[in-house]
Amino acid sequence: MQDFYIQQRTQKTLNAEEIQRWFFTVVMLAPEGVVAGDDETAEFMLAAQAEDYIYRIPLSRHLTADEAERIVVGYMRVTEHDFEIETSNVYRADADFGHPFEADITMDEGARDVLQQSYARQAHNEWIQEMMGQGYRYGLNMSVNEKTHPAMRPYDDLPENYRKMPQINDQRLLDYYSLNISKFS
Numbered sequence: 128m129q130d131f132y133i134q135q136r137t138q139k140t141l142n143a144e145e146i147q148r149w150f151f152t153v154v155m156l157a158p159e160g161v162v163a164g165d166d167e168t169a170e171f172m173l174a175a176q177a178e179d180y181i182y183r184i185p186l187s188r189h190l191t192a193d194e195a196e197r198i199v200v201g202y203m204r205v206t207e208h209d210f211e212i213e214t215s216n217v218y219r220a221d222a223d224f225g226h227p228f229e230a231d232i233t234m235d236e237g238a239r240d241v242l243q244q245s246y247a248r249q250a251h252n253e254w255i256q257e258m259m260g261q262g263y264r265y266g267l268n269m270s271v272n273e274k275t276h277p278a279m280r281p282y283d284d285l286p287e288n289y290r291k292m293p294q295i296n297d298q299r300l301l302d303y304y305s306l307n308i309s310k311f312s
């Protein structure tokens with residue numbers, strides 16, 4: 128099966144708004160029907176390769192040079208970071224032809240555990256910040272009136288029953304890793 132795509136290569140980790148800006152620029156400026164999938168099934172892929180982050184959008188066919196140029200010019204108008212745009216039909220002399228994207232993700236169990244613990248710790252810290260913003264503090268009992276909660280303490284001090292967190296899929300863990308890669312170096 129042929130692999131058609133347009134991708135942005137940058138050394139900057141894009142936040143959700145920047146990723147959305149990239150995706151919608153391609154959707155709006157590519158010819159109708161070229162972005163693979165529809166509004167519910169359109170896919171977006173993120174990978175790290177060397178020092179670059181790659182934000183890839185699958186297409187149903189190759190783009191012509193004029194179509195790709197229209198997307199590049201449009202994207203330059205809505206972003207300020209340095210980037211390179213590559214399409215599936217453009218040869219790059221320095222390209223690493225090892226495919227950085229995998230449809231089926233296979234993750235080592237140990238790595239998954241480390242990522243899940245780190246993700247849970249970060250999610251807990253974000254929850255504490257949100258609750259503190261609402262005026263909550265630590266208390267032995269949960270009380271909406273007194274704004275106290277027994278989980279308002281460091282993650283490592285939580286009883287096991289407070290550490291239960293829904294399992295997240297490997298793709299989401301990889302997304303978390305790519306956004307927080309410096310924590311694991």
